[in-house]
Amino acid sequence: MSIRTASDAVQAALEAARWAPSVHNTQPWSFAVSGDEIGLRADTGRRLRVGDPAGRELLISCGAALFTIRTAIRRAGFEPVVRALPDPDRPSLLALVRPGAGTGPDEHTRVLAGEIERRRTHRSGFTTLPVPDRLVRSLAATAGQEGAALLVLAPPAVEAVAALTRAAQIVQSEDRPRHLEVVRWARPPGSARKDGVPAGAYPHDEPRTDPAFAQRDYAWRHDWGNPADQAGSTSPGVVTVLTTAGDTREDWLKAGEALQHVLLKASAYGVSAAFHTQVLEMDHLRAFLREELCGGAHPQMIMRLGITFDDAETVRRPVGDLLS
Structure with a gap:
Protein backbone atom coordinates (compact mmCIF):
# COMPACT_ATOMS: atom_id res chain seq x y z
CA MET A 1 0.00 0.00 0.00
CA ARG A 119 21.12 -4.96 7.99
CA ARG A 120 22.90 -6.76 10.84
CA THR A 121 26.02 -6.11 12.89
CA HIS A 122 28.62 -8.87 12.60
CA ARG A 123 30.92 -9.77 15.50
CA SER A 124 33.40 -12.28 14.11
CA GLY A 125 35.63 -12.93 11.11
CA PHE A 126 34.49 -12.80 7.51
CA THR A 127 34.73 -15.28 4.67
CA THR A 128 37.64 -14.92 2.27
CA LEU A 129 35.32 -13.64 -0.47
CA PRO A 130 36.70 -10.20 -1.39
CA VAL A 131 34.84 -6.91 -1.12
CA PRO A 132 35.25 -5.28 -4.58
CA ASP A 133 37.56 -2.26 -4.62
CA ARG A 134 34.99 -0.36 -6.65
CA LEU A 135 32.41 -0.86 -3.89
CA VAL A 136 34.87 0.24 -1.20
CA ARG A 137 35.55 3.45 -3.15
CA SER A 138 31.82 4.00 -3.52
CA LEU A 139 31.29 3.56 0.22
CA ALA A 140 34.02 6.12 0.90
CA ALA A 141 32.26 8.58 -1.44
CA THR A 142 29.00 7.87 0.39
CA ALA A 143 30.55 8.86 3.74
CA GLY A 144 31.73 12.07 2.12
CA GLN A 145 28.17 12.94 1.13
CA GLU A 146 27.29 13.11 4.84
CA GLY A 147 30.23 15.27 5.88
CA ALA A 148 32.53 12.47 7.04
CA ALA A 149 35.36 10.44 5.52
CA LEU A 150 35.94 6.70 5.32
CA LEU A 151 39.65 5.89 5.54
CA VAL A 152 40.60 2.47 4.15
CA LEU A 153 43.67 1.19 5.99
CA ALA A 154 46.72 -0.33 4.29
CA PRO A 155 48.13 -3.60 5.74
CA PRO A 156 50.69 -1.98 8.11
CA ALA A 157 47.99 0.28 9.55
CA VAL A 158 45.63 -2.70 9.88
CA GLU A 159 48.27 -4.45 12.02
CA ALA A 160 48.60 -1.36 14.19
CA VAL A 161 44.84 -0.92 14.70
CA ALA A 162 44.43 -4.62 15.49
CA ALA A 163 47.18 -4.39 18.09
CA LEU A 164 45.63 -1.26 19.62
CA THR A 165 42.24 -3.00 19.76
CA ARG A 166 43.72 -6.02 21.53
CA ALA A 167 45.55 -3.80 24.02
CA ALA A 168 42.46 -1.72 24.74
CA GLN A 169 40.32 -4.83 25.23
CA ILE A 170 42.82 -6.34 27.70
CA VAL A 171 42.93 -3.14 29.74
CA GLN A 172 39.17 -2.66 29.69
CA SER A 173 38.49 -6.26 30.68
CA GLU A 174 40.49 -5.61 33.86
CA ASP A 175 38.53 -2.41 34.60
CA ARG A 176 35.63 -3.83 36.59
CA PRO A 177 33.18 -0.87 36.31
CA ARG A 178 33.81 -0.60 32.57
CA HIS A 179 33.53 -4.34 32.03
CA LEU A 180 30.33 -4.65 34.04
CA GLU A 181 28.83 -1.84 31.97
CA VAL A 182 29.39 -3.91 28.82
CA VAL A 183 28.02 -7.05 30.47
CA ARG A 184 24.89 -5.13 31.44
CA TRP A 185 23.94 -5.04 27.75
CA ALA A 186 24.53 -8.76 27.15
CA ARG A 187 21.34 -10.82 26.96
CA PRO A 188 21.19 -14.42 28.20
CA PRO A 189 19.59 -17.08 26.02
CA GLY A 190 15.81 -16.83 26.10
CA SER A 191 15.77 -13.25 27.39
CA ALA A 192 12.63 -11.26 26.58
CA ARG A 193 14.46 -7.94 26.61
CA LYS A 194 14.23 -5.93 23.39
CA ASP A 195 17.59 -4.17 23.69
CA GLY A 196 21.21 -5.19 24.18
CA VAL A 197 23.17 -7.94 22.42
CA PRO A 198 21.43 -11.35 22.24
CA ALA A 199 23.44 -14.47 23.06
CA GLY A 200 23.21 -15.66 19.46
CA ALA A 201 24.65 -12.45 18.04
CA TYR A 202 28.32 -12.99 18.87
CA PRO A 203 30.78 -15.91 18.73
CA HIS A 204 31.37 -18.20 21.67
CA ASP A 205 35.15 -17.98 21.15
CA GLU A 206 37.48 -15.17 20.10
CA PRO A 207 37.38 -14.70 16.30
CA ARG A 208 40.38 -16.27 14.54
CA THR A 209 41.34 -13.55 12.11
CA ASP A 210 44.80 -12.53 10.96
CA PRO A 211 45.59 -10.05 12.32
CA ALA A 212 43.40 -10.71 15.35
CA PHE A 213 40.81 -8.09 16.28
CA ALA A 214 39.66 -8.45 19.89
CA GLN A 215 35.92 -8.73 20.44
CA ARG A 216 33.92 -7.59 23.45
CA ASP A 217 33.51 -10.30 26.06
CA TYR A 218 29.72 -10.22 26.23
CA ALA A 219 29.64 -13.80 27.56
CA TRP A 220 31.85 -13.00 30.56
CA ARG A 221 31.85 -16.05 32.88
CA HIS A 222 28.98 -17.59 30.92
CA ASP A 223 28.83 -20.27 28.25
CA TRP A 224 26.95 -18.03 25.86
CA GLY A 225 27.54 -17.15 22.24
CA ASN A 226 27.22 -18.76 18.84
CA PRO A 227 29.56 -21.79 18.55
CA ALA A 228 29.02 -22.02 14.79
CA ASP A 229 30.02 -18.44 14.08
CA GLN A 230 33.66 -19.39 13.52
CA ALA A 231 33.13 -21.82 10.65
CA GLY A 232 35.01 -20.59 7.60
CA SER A 233 35.25 -17.03 8.96
CA THR A 234 38.92 -16.14 9.19
CA SER A 235 39.35 -12.94 7.19
CA PRO A 236 39.40 -9.58 8.99
CA GLY A 237 37.84 -8.04 5.88
CA VAL A 238 38.48 -4.46 4.76
CA VAL A 239 39.50 -2.42 7.79
CA THR A 240 38.30 1.19 7.80
CA VAL A 241 38.10 4.20 10.08
CA LEU A 242 35.23 6.68 9.84
CA THR A 243 36.52 10.18 10.57
CA THR A 244 35.34 13.78 10.78
CA ALA A 245 37.27 17.03 10.44
CA GLY A 246 35.96 18.33 13.77
CA ASP A 247 35.00 16.69 17.05
CA THR A 248 31.88 18.55 18.17
CA ARG A 249 28.41 17.25 18.91
CA GLU A 250 27.44 18.24 15.38
CA ASP A 251 30.33 16.19 14.02
CA TRP A 252 29.29 13.16 16.09
CA LEU A 253 25.76 13.40 14.76
CA LYS A 254 27.06 13.66 11.18
CA ALA A 255 29.32 10.67 11.80
CA GLY A 256 26.26 8.63 12.74
CA GLU A 257 24.42 9.70 9.59
CA ALA A 258 27.44 8.79 7.47
CA LEU A 259 27.79 5.48 9.29
CA GLN A 260 24.22 4.41 8.58
CA HIS A 261 24.39 5.54 4.95
CA VAL A 262 27.52 3.42 4.47
CA LEU A 263 26.05 0.43 6.32
CA LEU A 264 22.81 0.39 4.34
CA LYS A 265 24.60 0.71 1.02
CA ALA A 266 27.08 -2.02 1.99
CA SER A 267 24.23 -4.29 3.07
CA ALA A 268 22.57 -3.87 -0.31
CA TYR A 269 25.67 -5.48 -1.86
CA GLY A 270 25.84 -8.31 0.68
CA VAL A 271 28.56 -6.68 2.80
CA SER A 272 28.35 -6.60 6.61
CA ALA A 273 30.27 -4.58 9.20
CA ALA A 274 31.96 -5.44 12.48
CA PHE A 275 32.68 -2.59 14.91
CA HIS A 276 35.58 -2.03 17.30
CA THR A 277 35.14 0.95 19.62
CA GLN A 278 37.50 -0.06 22.45
CA VAL A 279 40.37 2.13 21.21
CA LEU A 280 38.07 5.11 20.69
CA GLU A 281 36.85 4.92 24.31
CA MET A 282 40.36 5.61 25.63
CA ASP A 283 41.34 9.23 25.01
CA HIS A 284 45.10 8.70 24.70
CA LEU A 285 44.71 5.81 22.25
CA ARG A 286 42.17 7.74 20.22
CA ALA A 287 44.58 10.71 20.09
CA PHE A 288 47.38 8.38 18.94
CA LEU A 289 45.16 6.95 16.21
CA ARG A 290 44.21 10.44 15.09
CA GLU A 291 47.76 11.74 14.81
CA GLU A 292 49.56 8.64 13.53
CA LEU A 293 47.03 7.00 11.20
CA CYS A 294 44.22 9.47 10.44
CA GLY A 295 46.22 12.50 9.33
CA GLY A 296 44.79 14.69 12.10
CA ALA A 297 41.14 13.81 11.38
CA HIS A 298 39.09 12.66 14.36
CA PRO A 299 38.36 8.91 14.36
CA GLN A 300 34.72 8.20 15.17
CA MET A 301 34.34 4.50 14.29
CA ILE A 302 36.62 1.58 13.50
CA MET A 303 34.87 -1.04 11.40
CA ARG A 304 35.72 -4.08 9.33
CA LEU A 305 33.74 -4.72 6.16
CA GLY A 306 33.32 -8.17 4.70
CA ILE A 307 31.06 -10.97 3.53
CA THR A 308 29.45 -13.47 5.89
CA PHE A 309 26.65 -15.97 5.54
CA ASP A 310 25.69 -15.82 9.21
CA ASP A 311 22.24 -14.39 9.97
CA ALA A 312 22.85 -12.70 13.29
CA GLU A 313 20.05 -12.40 15.81
CA THR A 314 18.84 -8.92 16.73
CA VAL A 315 16.16 -7.29 18.87
Missing part, protein backbone atom coordinates in the same frame (compact mmCIF):
# COMPACT_ATOMS: atom_id res chain seq x y z
CA SER A 2 1.43 3.37 -0.98
CA ILE A 3 1.95 6.13 1.56
CA ARG A 4 0.15 9.31 0.61
CA THR A 5 0.11 11.65 3.60
CA ALA A 6 2.79 13.30 5.71
CA SER A 7 1.34 11.60 8.80
CA ASP A 8 1.83 8.21 7.17
CA ALA A 9 5.41 9.17 6.35
CA VAL A 10 6.04 10.13 9.99
CA GLN A 11 4.73 6.78 11.20
CA ALA A 12 6.86 4.93 8.66
CA ALA A 13 9.91 6.91 9.78
CA LEU A 14 9.34 6.00 13.44
CA GLU A 15 9.00 2.32 12.58
CA ALA A 16 12.22 2.47 10.57
CA ALA A 17 14.28 4.49 13.06
CA ARG A 18 14.17 1.81 15.73
CA TRP A 19 16.26 -0.45 13.45
CA ALA A 20 19.25 1.90 13.44
CA PRO A 21 22.53 0.53 14.83
CA SER A 22 23.72 1.66 18.25
CA VAL A 23 26.59 0.92 20.61
CA HIS A 24 25.85 -2.44 22.33
CA ASN A 25 22.34 -2.08 20.86
CA THR A 26 21.49 0.35 23.66
CA GLN A 27 19.01 2.14 21.35
CA PRO A 28 19.68 5.45 23.16
CA TRP A 29 16.95 7.53 21.55
CA SER A 30 13.38 8.62 22.01
CA PHE A 31 10.95 10.45 19.75
CA ALA A 32 8.31 13.09 20.24
CA VAL A 33 5.76 13.79 17.52
CA SER A 34 4.09 17.18 17.17
CA GLY A 35 1.80 17.37 14.15
CA ASP A 36 3.93 16.06 11.29
CA GLU A 37 7.27 16.82 12.97
CA ILE A 38 9.49 14.27 14.70
CA GLY A 39 11.71 15.34 17.56
CA LEU A 40 14.73 13.05 17.91
CA ARG A 41 15.99 13.05 21.49
CA ALA A 42 18.97 11.47 23.19
CA ASP A 43 17.93 9.05 25.93
CA THR A 44 20.76 9.87 28.33
CA GLY A 45 19.64 7.13 30.72
CA ARG A 46 21.02 4.68 28.14
CA ARG A 47 24.41 6.37 27.80
CA LEU A 48 27.47 4.34 28.74
CA ARG A 49 28.53 6.38 31.75
CA VAL A 50 31.93 4.70 32.05
CA GLY A 51 32.74 3.98 28.41
CA ASP A 52 31.14 7.07 26.86
CA PRO A 53 31.18 9.90 29.43
CA ALA A 54 31.03 12.67 26.79
CA GLY A 55 28.15 11.02 24.92
CA ARG A 56 30.09 10.73 21.66
CA GLU A 57 28.95 7.18 20.92
CA LEU A 58 25.42 8.07 22.00
CA LEU A 59 25.25 10.88 19.44
CA ILE A 60 26.74 8.67 16.72
CA SER A 61 24.00 6.13 17.46
CA CYS A 62 21.34 8.85 17.29
CA GLY A 63 22.86 10.16 14.06
CA ALA A 64 22.32 6.70 12.57
CA ALA A 65 18.68 6.93 13.64
CA LEU A 66 18.45 10.39 12.06
CA PHE A 67 19.67 9.12 8.69
CA THR A 68 17.17 6.26 8.92
CA ILE A 69 14.36 8.75 9.51
CA ARG A 70 15.50 10.82 6.54
CA THR A 71 15.61 7.74 4.31
CA ALA A 72 12.17 6.51 5.38
CA ILE A 73 10.58 9.91 4.77
CA ARG A 74 12.18 10.16 1.34
CA ARG A 75 11.06 6.60 0.55
CA ALA A 76 7.51 7.62 1.51
CA GLY A 77 7.54 10.30 -1.16
CA PHE A 78 8.58 13.45 0.73
CA GLU A 79 11.80 15.41 0.97
CA PRO A 80 12.90 15.44 4.65
CA VAL A 81 13.43 18.85 6.24
CA VAL A 82 15.96 18.60 9.08
CA ARG A 83 16.98 21.04 11.81
CA ALA A 84 19.94 19.52 13.65
CA LEU A 85 20.65 20.60 17.25
CA PRO A 86 17.88 23.22 17.03
CA ASP A 87 17.89 24.48 20.65
CA PRO A 88 21.09 25.05 22.68
CA ASP A 89 18.99 25.18 25.85
CA ARG A 90 17.74 21.62 25.21
CA PRO A 91 20.90 19.63 24.49
CA SER A 92 19.06 16.30 24.46
CA LEU A 93 16.94 17.48 21.50
CA LEU A 94 19.17 16.43 18.63
CA ALA A 95 17.01 17.11 15.58
CA LEU A 96 13.59 18.12 14.32
CA VAL A 97 12.52 16.36 11.13
CA ARG A 98 9.39 16.76 9.06
CA PRO A 99 8.21 15.71 5.60
CA GLY A 100 8.64 18.59 3.16
CA ALA A 101 7.80 18.82 -0.51
CA GLY A 102 6.51 15.74 -2.25
CA THR A 103 9.06 13.90 -4.34
CA GLY A 104 9.37 10.53 -6.04
CA PRO A 105 11.98 8.33 -4.32
CA ASP A 106 14.90 7.43 -6.56
CA GLU A 107 16.33 3.94 -6.91
CA HIS A 108 19.12 4.63 -4.40
CA THR A 109 16.59 5.60 -1.73
CA ARG A 110 14.47 2.53 -2.40
CA VAL A 111 17.52 0.29 -2.13
CA LEU A 112 18.65 1.86 1.15
CA ALA A 113 15.16 1.68 2.65
CA GLY A 114 14.97 -1.99 1.75
CA GLU A 115 18.05 -2.69 3.90
CA ILE A 116 16.91 -0.91 7.08
CA GLU A 117 15.44 -4.02 8.72
CA ARG A 118 17.76 -6.45 6.92
CA ARG A 316 14.48 -3.87 18.84
CA ARG A 317 12.09 -2.06 21.15
CA PRO A 318 8.59 -1.34 19.83
CA VAL A 319 7.76 2.18 18.71
CA GLY A 320 5.43 2.66 21.67
CA ASP A 321 8.36 2.37 24.07
CA LEU A 322 10.30 5.04 22.17
CA LEU A 323 7.70 7.81 22.20
CA SER A 324 7.99 10.50 24.85
Whole structure:
Protein backbone atom coordinates (compact mmCIF):
# COMPACT_ATOMS: atom_id res chain seq x y z
CA MET A 1 0.00 0.00 0.00
CA SER A 2 1.43 3.37 -0.98
CA ILE A 3 1.95 6.13 1.56
CA ARG A 4 0.15 9.31 0.61
CA THR A 5 0.11 11.65 3.60
CA ALA A 6 2.79 13.30 5.71
CA SER A 7 1.34 11.60 8.80
CA ASP A 8 1.83 8.21 7.17
CA ALA A 9 5.41 9.17 6.35
CA VAL A 10 6.04 10.13 9.99
CA GLN A 11 4.73 6.78 11.20
CA ALA A 12 6.86 4.93 8.66
CA ALA A 13 9.91 6.91 9.78
CA LEU A 14 9.34 6.00 13.44
CA GLU A 15 9.00 2.32 12.58
CA ALA A 16 12.22 2.47 10.57
CA ALA A 17 14.28 4.49 13.06
CA ARG A 18 14.17 1.81 15.73
CA TRP A 19 16.26 -0.45 13.45
CA ALA A 20 19.25 1.90 13.44
CA PRO A 21 22.53 0.53 14.83
CA SER A 22 23.72 1.66 18.25
CA VAL A 23 26.59 0.92 20.61
CA HIS A 24 25.85 -2.44 22.33
CA ASN A 25 22.34 -2.08 20.86
CA THR A 26 21.49 0.35 23.66
CA GLN A 27 19.01 2.14 21.35
CA PRO A 28 19.68 5.45 23.16
CA TRP A 29 16.95 7.53 21.55
CA SER A 30 13.38 8.62 22.01
CA PHE A 31 10.95 10.45 19.75
CA ALA A 32 8.31 13.09 20.24
CA VAL A 33 5.76 13.79 17.52
CA SER A 34 4.09 17.18 17.17
CA GLY A 35 1.80 17.37 14.15
CA ASP A 36 3.93 16.06 11.29
CA GLU A 37 7.27 16.82 12.97
CA ILE A 38 9.49 14.27 14.70
CA GLY A 39 11.71 15.34 17.56
CA LEU A 40 14.73 13.05 17.91
CA ARG A 41 15.99 13.05 21.49
CA ALA A 42 18.97 11.47 23.19
CA ASP A 43 17.93 9.05 25.93
CA THR A 44 20.76 9.87 28.33
CA GLY A 45 19.64 7.13 30.72
CA ARG A 46 21.02 4.68 28.14
CA ARG A 47 24.41 6.37 27.80
CA LEU A 48 27.47 4.34 28.74
CA ARG A 49 28.53 6.38 31.75
CA VAL A 50 31.93 4.70 32.05
CA GLY A 51 32.74 3.98 28.41
CA ASP A 52 31.14 7.07 26.86
CA PRO A 53 31.18 9.90 29.43
CA ALA A 54 31.03 12.67 26.79
CA GLY A 55 28.15 11.02 24.92
CA ARG A 56 30.09 10.73 21.66
CA GLU A 57 28.95 7.18 20.92
CA LEU A 58 25.42 8.07 22.00
CA LEU A 59 25.25 10.88 19.44
CA ILE A 60 26.74 8.67 16.72
CA SER A 61 24.00 6.13 17.46
CA CYS A 62 21.34 8.85 17.29
CA GLY A 63 22.86 10.16 14.06
CA ALA A 64 22.32 6.70 12.57
CA ALA A 65 18.68 6.93 13.64
CA LEU A 66 18.45 10.39 12.06
CA PHE A 67 19.67 9.12 8.69
CA THR A 68 17.17 6.26 8.92
CA ILE A 69 14.36 8.75 9.51
CA ARG A 70 15.50 10.82 6.54
CA THR A 71 15.61 7.74 4.31
CA ALA A 72 12.17 6.51 5.38
CA ILE A 73 10.58 9.91 4.77
CA ARG A 74 12.18 10.16 1.34
CA ARG A 75 11.06 6.60 0.55
CA ALA A 76 7.51 7.62 1.51
CA GLY A 77 7.54 10.30 -1.16
CA PHE A 78 8.58 13.45 0.73
CA GLU A 79 11.80 15.41 0.97
CA PRO A 80 12.90 15.44 4.65
CA VAL A 81 13.43 18.85 6.24
CA VAL A 82 15.96 18.60 9.08
CA ARG A 83 16.98 21.04 11.81
CA ALA A 84 19.94 19.52 13.65
CA LEU A 85 20.65 20.60 17.25
CA PRO A 86 17.88 23.22 17.03
CA ASP A 87 17.89 24.48 20.65
CA PRO A 88 21.09 25.05 22.68
CA ASP A 89 18.99 25.18 25.85
CA ARG A 90 17.74 21.62 25.21
CA PRO A 91 20.90 19.63 24.49
CA SER A 92 19.06 16.30 24.46
CA LEU A 93 16.94 17.48 21.50
CA LEU A 94 19.17 16.43 18.63
CA ALA A 95 17.01 17.11 15.58
CA LEU A 96 13.59 18.12 14.32
CA VAL A 97 12.52 16.36 11.13
CA ARG A 98 9.39 16.76 9.06
CA PRO A 99 8.21 15.71 5.60
CA GLY A 100 8.64 18.59 3.16
CA ALA A 101 7.80 18.82 -0.51
CA GLY A 102 6.51 15.74 -2.25
CA THR A 103 9.06 13.90 -4.34
CA GLY A 104 9.37 10.53 -6.04
CA PRO A 105 11.98 8.33 -4.32
CA ASP A 106 14.90 7.43 -6.56
CA GLU A 107 16.33 3.94 -6.91
CA HIS A 108 19.12 4.63 -4.40
CA THR A 109 16.59 5.60 -1.73
CA ARG A 110 14.47 2.53 -2.40
CA VAL A 111 17.52 0.29 -2.13
CA LEU A 112 18.65 1.86 1.15
CA ALA A 113 15.16 1.68 2.65
CA GLY A 114 14.97 -1.99 1.75
CA GLU A 115 18.05 -2.69 3.90
CA ILE A 116 16.91 -0.91 7.08
CA GLU A 117 15.44 -4.02 8.72
CA ARG A 118 17.76 -6.45 6.92
CA ARG A 119 21.12 -4.96 7.99
CA ARG A 120 22.90 -6.76 10.84
CA THR A 121 26.02 -6.11 12.89
CA HIS A 122 28.62 -8.87 12.60
CA ARG A 123 30.92 -9.77 15.50
CA SER A 124 33.40 -12.28 14.11
CA GLY A 125 35.63 -12.93 11.11
CA PHE A 126 34.49 -12.80 7.51
CA THR A 127 34.73 -15.28 4.67
CA THR A 128 37.64 -14.92 2.27
CA LEU A 129 35.32 -13.64 -0.47
CA PRO A 130 36.70 -10.20 -1.39
CA VAL A 131 34.84 -6.91 -1.12
CA PRO A 132 35.25 -5.28 -4.58
CA ASP A 133 37.56 -2.26 -4.62
CA ARG A 134 34.99 -0.36 -6.65
CA LEU A 135 32.41 -0.86 -3.89
CA VAL A 136 34.87 0.24 -1.20
CA ARG A 137 35.55 3.45 -3.15
CA SER A 138 31.82 4.00 -3.52
CA LEU A 139 31.29 3.56 0.22
CA ALA A 140 34.02 6.12 0.90
CA ALA A 141 32.26 8.58 -1.44
CA THR A 142 29.00 7.87 0.39
CA ALA A 143 30.55 8.86 3.74
CA GLY A 144 31.73 12.07 2.12
CA GLN A 145 28.17 12.94 1.13
CA GLU A 146 27.29 13.11 4.84
CA GLY A 147 30.23 15.27 5.88
CA ALA A 148 32.53 12.47 7.04
CA ALA A 149 35.36 10.44 5.52
CA LEU A 150 35.94 6.70 5.32
CA LEU A 151 39.65 5.89 5.54
CA VAL A 152 40.60 2.47 4.15
CA LEU A 153 43.67 1.19 5.99
CA ALA A 154 46.72 -0.33 4.29
CA PRO A 155 48.13 -3.60 5.74
CA PRO A 156 50.69 -1.98 8.11
CA ALA A 157 47.99 0.28 9.55
CA VAL A 158 45.63 -2.70 9.88
CA GLU A 159 48.27 -4.45 12.02
CA ALA A 160 48.60 -1.36 14.19
CA VAL A 161 44.84 -0.92 14.70
CA ALA A 162 44.43 -4.62 15.49
CA ALA A 163 47.18 -4.39 18.09
CA LEU A 164 45.63 -1.26 19.62
CA THR A 165 42.24 -3.00 19.76
CA ARG A 166 43.72 -6.02 21.53
CA ALA A 167 45.55 -3.80 24.02
CA ALA A 168 42.46 -1.72 24.74
CA GLN A 169 40.32 -4.83 25.23
CA ILE A 170 42.82 -6.34 27.70
CA VAL A 171 42.93 -3.14 29.74
CA GLN A 172 39.17 -2.66 29.69
CA SER A 173 38.49 -6.26 30.68
CA GLU A 174 40.49 -5.61 33.86
CA ASP A 175 38.53 -2.41 34.60
CA ARG A 176 35.63 -3.83 36.59
CA PRO A 177 33.18 -0.87 36.31
CA ARG A 178 33.81 -0.60 32.57
CA HIS A 179 33.53 -4.34 32.03
CA LEU A 180 30.33 -4.65 34.04
CA GLU A 181 28.83 -1.84 31.97
CA VAL A 182 29.39 -3.91 28.82
CA VAL A 183 28.02 -7.05 30.47
CA ARG A 184 24.89 -5.13 31.44
CA TRP A 185 23.94 -5.04 27.75
CA ALA A 186 24.53 -8.76 27.15
CA ARG A 187 21.34 -10.82 26.96
CA PRO A 188 21.19 -14.42 28.20
CA PRO A 189 19.59 -17.08 26.02
CA GLY A 190 15.81 -16.83 26.10
CA SER A 191 15.77 -13.25 27.39
CA ALA A 192 12.63 -11.26 26.58
CA ARG A 193 14.46 -7.94 26.61
CA LYS A 194 14.23 -5.93 23.39
CA ASP A 195 17.59 -4.17 23.69
CA GLY A 196 21.21 -5.19 24.18
CA VAL A 197 23.17 -7.94 22.42
CA PRO A 198 21.43 -11.35 22.24
CA ALA A 199 23.44 -14.47 23.06
CA GLY A 200 23.21 -15.66 19.46
CA ALA A 201 24.65 -12.45 18.04
CA TYR A 202 28.32 -12.99 18.87
CA PRO A 203 30.78 -15.91 18.73
CA HIS A 204 31.37 -18.20 21.67
CA ASP A 205 35.15 -17.98 21.15
CA GLU A 206 37.48 -15.17 20.10
CA PRO A 207 37.38 -14.70 16.30
CA ARG A 208 40.38 -16.27 14.54
CA THR A 209 41.34 -13.55 12.11
CA ASP A 210 44.80 -12.53 10.96
CA PRO A 211 45.59 -10.05 12.32
CA ALA A 212 43.40 -10.71 15.35
CA PHE A 213 40.81 -8.09 16.28
CA ALA A 214 39.66 -8.45 19.89
CA GLN A 215 35.92 -8.73 20.44
CA ARG A 216 33.92 -7.59 23.45
CA ASP A 217 33.51 -10.30 26.06
CA TYR A 218 29.72 -10.22 26.23
CA ALA A 219 29.64 -13.80 27.56
CA TRP A 220 31.85 -13.00 30.56
CA ARG A 221 31.85 -16.05 32.88
CA HIS A 222 28.98 -17.59 30.92
CA ASP A 223 28.83 -20.27 28.25
CA TRP A 224 26.95 -18.03 25.86
CA GLY A 225 27.54 -17.15 22.24
CA ASN A 226 27.22 -18.76 18.84
CA PRO A 227 29.56 -21.79 18.55
CA ALA A 228 29.02 -22.02 14.79
CA ASP A 229 30.02 -18.44 14.08
CA GLN A 230 33.66 -19.39 13.52
CA ALA A 231 33.13 -21.82 10.65
CA GLY A 232 35.01 -20.59 7.60
CA SER A 233 35.25 -17.03 8.96
CA THR A 234 38.92 -16.14 9.19
CA SER A 235 39.35 -12.94 7.19
CA PRO A 236 39.40 -9.58 8.99
CA GLY A 237 37.84 -8.04 5.88
CA VAL A 238 38.48 -4.46 4.76
CA VAL A 239 39.50 -2.42 7.79
CA THR A 240 38.30 1.19 7.80
CA VAL A 241 38.10 4.20 10.08
CA LEU A 242 35.23 6.68 9.84
CA THR A 243 36.52 10.18 10.57
CA THR A 244 35.34 13.78 10.78
CA ALA A 245 37.27 17.03 10.44
CA GLY A 246 35.96 18.33 13.77
CA ASP A 247 35.00 16.69 17.05
CA THR A 248 31.88 18.55 18.17
CA ARG A 249 28.41 17.25 18.91
CA GLU A 250 27.44 18.24 15.38
CA ASP A 251 30.33 16.19 14.02
CA TRP A 252 29.29 13.16 16.09
CA LEU A 253 25.76 13.40 14.76
CA LYS A 254 27.06 13.66 11.18
CA ALA A 255 29.32 10.67 11.80
CA GLY A 256 26.26 8.63 12.74
CA GLU A 257 24.42 9.70 9.59
CA ALA A 258 27.44 8.79 7.47
CA LEU A 259 27.79 5.48 9.29
CA GLN A 260 24.22 4.41 8.58
CA HIS A 261 24.39 5.54 4.95
CA VAL A 262 27.52 3.42 4.47
CA LEU A 263 26.05 0.43 6.32
CA LEU A 264 22.81 0.39 4.34
CA LYS A 265 24.60 0.71 1.02
CA ALA A 266 27.08 -2.02 1.99
CA SER A 267 24.23 -4.29 3.07
CA ALA A 268 22.57 -3.87 -0.31
CA TYR A 269 25.67 -5.48 -1.86
CA GLY A 270 25.84 -8.31 0.68
CA VAL A 271 28.56 -6.68 2.80
CA SER A 272 28.35 -6.60 6.61
CA ALA A 273 30.27 -4.58 9.20
CA ALA A 274 31.96 -5.44 12.48
CA PHE A 275 32.68 -2.59 14.91
CA HIS A 276 35.58 -2.03 17.30
CA THR A 277 35.14 0.95 19.62
CA GLN A 278 37.50 -0.06 22.45
CA VAL A 279 40.37 2.13 21.21
CA LEU A 280 38.07 5.11 20.69
CA GLU A 281 36.85 4.92 24.31
CA MET A 282 40.36 5.61 25.63
CA ASP A 283 41.34 9.23 25.01
CA HIS A 284 45.10 8.70 24.70
CA LEU A 285 44.71 5.81 22.25
CA ARG A 286 42.17 7.74 20.22
CA ALA A 287 44.58 10.71 20.09
CA PHE A 288 47.38 8.38 18.94
CA LEU A 289 45.16 6.95 16.21
CA ARG A 290 44.21 10.44 15.09
CA GLU A 291 47.76 11.74 14.81
CA GLU A 292 49.56 8.64 13.53
CA LEU A 293 47.03 7.00 11.20
CA CYS A 294 44.22 9.47 10.44
CA GLY A 295 46.22 12.50 9.33
CA GLY A 296 44.79 14.69 12.10
CA ALA A 297 41.14 13.81 11.38
CA HIS A 298 39.09 12.66 14.36
CA PRO A 299 38.36 8.91 14.36
CA GLN A 300 34.72 8.20 15.17
CA MET A 301 34.34 4.50 14.29
CA ILE A 302 36.62 1.58 13.50
CA MET A 303 34.87 -1.04 11.40
CA ARG A 304 35.72 -4.08 9.33
CA LEU A 305 33.74 -4.72 6.16
CA GLY A 306 33.32 -8.17 4.70
CA ILE A 307 31.06 -10.97 3.53
CA THR A 308 29.45 -13.47 5.89
CA PHE A 309 26.65 -15.97 5.54
CA ASP A 310 25.69 -15.82 9.21
CA ASP A 311 22.24 -14.39 9.97
CA ALA A 312 22.85 -12.70 13.29
CA GLU A 313 20.05 -12.40 15.81
CA THR A 314 18.84 -8.92 16.73
CA VAL A 315 16.16 -7.29 18.87
CA ARG A 316 14.48 -3.87 18.84
CA ARG A 317 12.09 -2.06 21.15
CA PRO A 318 8.59 -1.34 19.83
CA VAL A 319 7.76 2.18 18.71
CA GLY A 320 5.43 2.66 21.67
CA ASP A 321 8.36 2.37 24.07
CA LEU A 322 10.30 5.04 22.17
CA LEU A 323 7.70 7.81 22.20
CA SER A 324 7.99 10.50 24.85
